[in-house]
Amino acid sequence: MSVPATATHAARPAAVAKPRRRLPRWWLVVAFFVILAALSVLEIITGANDLTSSGTVSAMFIATVPIMLAGLGGLWSERAGIVNIGLEGMMILGTWGAGYFGYHYGAWAGVAGAILLGVLGGLVHAVATVIFGVDHIISGVAINIIALGAVQYLASLTFVGLPGGGQTQSPKIPDVQTITVDSLSSNLLDVEKKDLFVVSELAAVLRALVTNLSLLVILAMLLLLLSYWLLWRTPFGLRLRSCGESPVAAESLGVHVLRYKFTAVLVSGGLAGLAGGFLAMVASSNYRDGQTGGRGYIGLAAMIFGNWRPGGLLAGSGLFGYTETLGLRQGGESVHALLLALAALALAMAVWQARQGQQRAAVITGFVALALGALYFAIDEVPGDFTRMTPYVITLLVLAFASQRLRMPTADGQIYRKGSAG
Amino acid sequence: GSSDSDGESSTTGSDTPSSSAPQSDVKVGMAYDVGGRGDQSFNDSAAAGLDQAVEEFGMTPNESEAEDGEAENAREERLRTFADAGFDPIIAVGFAYAASVGKVAAEYPDVHFAIIDDSSLADVPNVASLVFAEEQGSFLVGAAAALKTQTDHVGFIGGVETPLIQKFQAGYEAGVAAVNPKVKVDVTYLTQVPDFSGFGDPAKGKTAAQGMYDAGADIVYHAAGGSGGGVFEAASESGNLAIGVDSDQYNTADPSVQDVIMTSMLKNVNVAVYEYLKQVNDGSFPTGVTTYDLSVDGVGYSTSGGMIDDITGQLDDYKQQIIDGKITVPTEPK
Amino acid sequence: MIGRLTRLMLAISTPVLALVAAFAITSLVLLAAGDPVLDVWDQILSVPETRNLANIIDNATVLYLSGIAVAVGFRMNLFNIGVDGQYRVAAFTAAVVAGEAWLPGYLNTALAIVCAMAVGAIWAGIAGVLRAARGVSEVISTIMLNAIATGLVAYLLRQVAVREEGSNQIGTKQIPEGSRIPNIGLGDGTSSVYGFIIIAAVVGFAFWFVLNRTRFGFDLRATGQSTTAAVASGISVKRMTVTAMLISGAIAGLVGLPILFGDSYTYGSTFQSGLGFAGIAIALLGRNNPIGIALGALLFAYLDEQSNPLQILVGVSPDIVAITQGVIVLTVVISYEIVRRYRQRLEQQQVARALESERGEASNDKAEEVPA
């Protein structure tokens, strides 16, 4: 795909180990509460109450999961060294699969169908890239083109004439079960309404967790954990990752590299397909032409954003899902509030940079902070056109400010042929 | 694809001999906008009009639909292909065809064209413009919303922010204001041109509607084509009401959400298409602009489900005032 | 090593193999769907009329520019997914500038084109700078910038839009007659192709020349091949990154202009979209080589042109065209690979024979095994 951001730096580092301990688990909890507190403060200052309403949170789940699943698909294949631009296409296939199987055989059949169709897309990609050693991006792009045509073609063959179905959409398909704990839900709602500092925010999140929570959302989160465990805690995962880091080394140790790459791409397709299925079944309730709206690419971006790691991926897709939700719900107000938050962040950043002695950067960042702040006070609602840009702009800003120590799998995107070890 | 829709229309056509309906040698070319027949929206409505005409007059139809984001010359070519294949009249569904129809109509002066949702070709002799007063229909459902809201807070969701959809918004807002200026109207558009996914992304529609309901709106009117399904779901999940668009969605939408569809703003494209073809069948090719507004019931509101039976009186009152010109409905949002 | 004739045969066999495979696969799809296979091919393979030819060339011109824009990035290992956004921002700018007509006649045109290239370059440059200065993957940033471009253009368009009576379209002011680029007639009196095709050809040549004949092109390709080697050879990778993105964006800025100056004369809600993504496929199909990209663009345009007749005359869903296009992209690259392997095996056998003859040794022909 592209040379890793670090590649411009020459030569192997000297024998001193750079400190690269990752943060301990409990840190996540802390971060979670810090974020809640920050948002809470923001709400109090700006009065934008939708920032952490339970409605926003549950909508955020819905918006996040498809992106996250697609990204997870990308993670699997790229960890095995296969770039997967075809996620979008596999997702599209998934939406049709959910529509067709879901309508004829019920909700879970729909889920299975979505995964199956995704795997089919993965199969094409695997055959092209692993067996024939075709450039990964070409294959992916081709799959995106084919998938789009294929589902429209299939839809016109399968959905026309069905009640509420047509060549651009399937009939309504059943949704998988959702979980609601009414008593808890209503109580939490009261707490949420009380606007207590952090407590209400927490209540909102909890309420979202016990109100119409789709089993697929839970499944998706489990898949994320499972993927982490499989890829980083088992021999299988070690072998799979080694195929992305140094296939020659792997092969020289008797790992059947191609087999692992192949598997990884199939799984990747399945996950992307499920992402599509989720869009069709949970986020909405039928297959719709053009339903994915580029979420496959966003998933890819979220994966890179997350430095090819599940945790980062979750953060990336979460950030995107959250900001997109805000923009769609009460965009004008919420996004306006975000401006202030950004201004504050930028300011903090500037100070930190100044401390670090990076004067030029500090000045630039400070300027950005001022601009954002000024903008916040200049307008009292963000016009619709811009609320819809929010997720994209925020992602870009975060990437621009968070220093990039991205580390893609070393052999990612490289074509590997058996016997090239040594 | 259209192979099947052909099958469909021709079956409706081929029923006719048994019912010994008249045969006509008129060949109708139908150029749909993106989505085509079966989009559960205005393409479908146009198709319904065509089917009806085919059934009654035994015309020979053929259909073709636009690709997303296609080249201008692809649209032109669609019309030319029809013309070359001897189709006359050729009906272009959607304002996107305006330029192409203008160009091709000039190339084929003896072929007759009709275009829906555009009247910029008013003075081209072989073009008939079929336009609608969406703002008037929207006004009425706006009034209905204002009359029915418990929270003095309603919403509007547009699929893609185009001037056409803004007409819906303008009329709706005017209707609400006419009843009660204090009623708040939330407005959200799902996407911007050229991203037309806003007409086909129920997920976005649902999120947006949910946001409005959470903010206190209890009735949301959508002009978002396929994304409307999401709006209805949000309504039924939160126990609120929604207003459909184009056709009487109470009948077309999924039963599970029927009871939240308070009413629908009817834009009778099917009527327009049918009446156009009827005149063609009678041997006269209409030209110039035909506006389908309240006065000819080209637009209106539906009452299926009986949720607004109690206010139809007031609504028809507004309708009359609009017809009499006492109220002029704006076509662009303030 | 292997004979000139064999070499030629191999070279020819690649595209043939690819097209046959695509042909077969598409036919299978049609059969499965119960569509009239023969009619479809009869239509697709029928000689296009001059009028259609013109359309094909026109669309190919646009796709070509898009392909070149993407290829510039690829040659330096930069994946510019953002051509789509870049050309829309640029086309819009050009439409506004040309519409305002501050300058007379072709000066106006020139100014508009320059502005378009500048804006396209800036839009892509953002990604370039982010990559160089902050290490932000251009894949993400360009994806994001596409979406931002959409919102921005939509907003600005509504600010400047003029809307003629009775139309539901909004667009920029029409470009004055004098500033439009005349089309080139194809001889049949009616059909003509974009005059902009000449500029496209020039761009194609410049692309080839700069990349293969100039020091800058060498540096660019070197960086694309090995950043480390480039650094050691004295190339400033950061500068190259930004420059490459700027160039890619500038070319992307031209993508929409043939349409703008040769057909629509305004940028409106129905302006052709999605060209950037098509460009990616075409650049790859043409192996980032100007001639290859031209062929790829023509192939895509040719197939696109079939979708209307297929629907109206044959009664087949036009989606089959998209399928075929995708399938061709795949079969082409796969058959390249197959032929490459076959050729390698061939060479090995030749080494073997050479050895035997030179040794006059008894049968020692076990060169079958390929070091995969």
Place this chain on the structure above:
Amino acid sequence: MPTPAPSATEPTSPAPDIAVRLRGIGKRFPGVIANDDINIDVRRGTIHAIVGENGAGKSTLMKILYGVQPPDSGTIEINGQQVSLHSPADAIKVGVGMVFQHFMLADNLTVLENVVLGAEKRHGIGAKARAEIQRISDAYGLGIEPDRLVEDLGVGARQRVEILKVLYRGAQIVILDEPTAVLVPHEVDELFGNLRELKNEGLSVIFISHKLDEVLSVADEITVIRRGTTVKTVDPAGVTARQLAELMVGSELPSPSTEASTVTDHVLLSVEDLSLPNPGGRPLLEDISFKIHRGEILGIAGVEGNGQAELVESIMGMRPGATGRIELDGTDLSDRSTGQRREAGVGYIPEDRHRHGLLLDSPLWENRILGHQTRPPGVRHGLIHRGAAREDTQRIITEYDVRTPGPDVLARALSGGNQQKLIVGREMSSDPILLIAGHPTRGVDVGAQAAIWDHIKRARREGLAVLLISADLDELIGLSDRIEVILRGRLVGSFDPDDVTPEQLGSAMTGAGAPA
């Protein structure tokens, strides 16, 4: 797997102590015969050395024995059993382990992960595996920390990790392809110590090296390969290095001996207080100052990973953040770009030819231009001159005896030795005044070595200043006019090559000894 060549002798029930028997092994690559009718017997519990020129076919042969590449012909017997190895997995099963010439390590994985990869069944991938690694590491004094990222290890450590990988799999037959190319004397001694231990435990070791006296000191048997076929198997006791070399290349064994000093007092390169900070760690370079005069060769000795690479790259301007003053013949280069420094007359033979020296997938003539983009003959007025570039490449090919069909082959298809000769030729071609040479003869056969040494000496005679980095102390001592020892990023001692022994240097490099 093709049927064995008739030329190959049928499995004659071999003597019980034969661990590996290769018969009639043949292997062809496009345009090359890598191996042709190779016959070797390796006795159990011995160290069997294989020597030969670059591209003679040693690595290929070993890759075949390790199942990486299938032979086109011939048979392999392990412990008397004829085996057909389709993948390294098969080889590992029959107890063969290999340390590749180019390291087979995943930088972004930990030592532990690299070691257990593919052998997870033995001790899992967790605590037990860690313990086992620690055990082996201690048993052979490899000093490996299982949880370090390989990325952070120096060459020596990587080398030991490779060996640990093999031992971890309990291999009975250990292949080492040029293991010493990157090691300093005491590391080599340690390695040899380990090998002898293995041998005593009954393992068989196959050992490839270009350093013949090493070979003589450690091997029990030596097989010489030339042009892909076995020339002869000899007993080290019975041969001298010179005879070996003649068997290999039919040429004299050169020794790097300096002629009369050509050192002048005209300072060409002066480096003052060069430092390279390392965010979150000990500085990579600290206050390094030295001068090199016209006609002088300054050798830098040091254990791999003590800052040699960083020093060179800082002088080349490839390391942002390097502070200090660098003057070339009076002109201050401190804030010049790498390109400008090259133009100022710096020739650069990088330590890692594949990463920094070549465009592996470009033809040789384009590689000729690389690093000289601003100068004729390759480039004039910003335009590439293919013709001129090709001609000049052809000149280099002949003058520097690069073994290749012509300027249009891809750099990748050259064996490393030949790649190296091409680079040397290129860097000498643009008459530099300073030549920086990092491990110029690493992994290069005796013939090429001699050639490269001659070129460096010629450069010295012609009045260049030469900065020579090498792990081969004989080379350093033989070529340098002065030797600086680098340790943990500082220059810790200066030696006169005329009265210093490799051992003294070695100890100074490890911080043990004081400068003479």
